[in-house]
Amino acid sequence: MFQIKPIDHQQDETIQHKIDNKTKPLGALGELESLAMQLAQILGDPICIHRPKLLVFAGDHGIAASGVSIVPSEVTTQMVVNFLEGGAAINAFCRQSGFEMEVIDCGIAQPLDMPGLINQRLGAGTNPIHRQSAMTIGAVKQGFAMAKARVAHHHAQGTNLLGFGEMGIGNTSSAAAIMAAALQVPVADCVGRGTGIDAATLKRKQALIEEALRIHSDSLDDPIELLAALGGFEIVQMTGAILAAAELNMVVVIDGFIASAAAIMAIKINANCRDYMVFAHKSDERGHLLMLEFLQARPLLNLGMRLGEGTGAALALPLIEAAASFFNDMASFDDMGIEIDTKQPPVS
DSSP states (O other): OOOOOOOOOTTHHHHHHHHHTBSSOTTTTTHHHHHHHHHHHHHOSSOOOOSOEEEEEEEOOGGGGGSOSSSOTHHHHHHHHHHHHTOSHHHHHHHHHTOEEEEEEEEOSSOOOOTTEEEOOSSSSOOOTTTSOSSOHHHHHHHHHHHHHHHHHHHHTTOOEEEEEEEOTTHHHHHHHHHHHHHTOOGGGTOOOTTTOOHHHHHHHHHHHHHHHHHTGGGSSSHHHHHHHHOOHHHHHHHHHHHHHHHTTOEEEEOSHHHHHHHHHHHHHOGGGGGGEEEOBOOSSTTHHHHHHHTTOOOSBOOOOOOOTTHHHHHHHHHHHHHHHHHHHSOBHHHHTOOOOTTSOOOO
16 A cells, blocks of 8 residues: 655664764754754755645544534634634744645535635544444545645655644544554543543543444454544544655654554554654643654654644754754864764763
8 A cells, every 4th residue: 555665774874973973072962863863864965855844634523523522513614714814823833934834624524615725525524433433444545545645746846844733623532542442552541631621521532432442342453444443534644644755755744642643553554654753742632642652752842732733743843954954064073174083972
């Protein structure tokens, strides 16, 4: 389905020497050095980031009608309008960071006809996962094909870095169910307050997700079947887009809790895609820390955010560009005519 090559490590020693030979103490730029190594592995030397694009996938969830959120499903459509009109947090952050932004309708309940909205609808919201499968396996495969085509479109225009965000009332329920099934951890460790629900609603949300896992217990070993049973249209297309971007040797910037659920499913389908993932931030949503531990990920930011939309990915772009900048432009000890043993730690 997706032919993804693992990262080539043949140049690792050369890349590391270039990083270590910069005019700084060894390791003094911390996580930016690890990030520069990963970027150089993916994009080569020099690290050239072209037309970074942030894709926001939107879809509605049938489980939302059972009271798992403080806001109704109509808010999904209203927020998509807000994105298209430039008034959301993600718009502000993309303008500030230099991300081009695109909104994709994967299956919101109320379809829109607005300039700039990409129509990749798989339906008018998923089925309620605690009663039946969210969608068919055919819909999952169709979503993958749509996402792959969209990623190919941006790649053809020169984009080599994609960030991923989402919008969908009820999608923390779907992501928590995916997490519980894929990581085989208790639902209570996965389910958070999402939009800010109270204790009674949280309890109901946990019970509905536990019911979803019970009725779909025979469909949770295969990642495609798991997505059909528990996924959202936007989570499916985000999973496909992650895989498609990795297949094309693009940098993949993962946002928070929902995007990490898609990342986990992508890895379950093809583990090589993990090499291409940069994790933007640690979400304040319950369960995300466990996800990051499973993914062996060290996020760039920890700001207590849990908004979604791709906001963490947008805020991480300047750090990604900073890592590329020091790797490409910072002088080396050789440039300065200074002899130094880069194999030994500096003496303090």
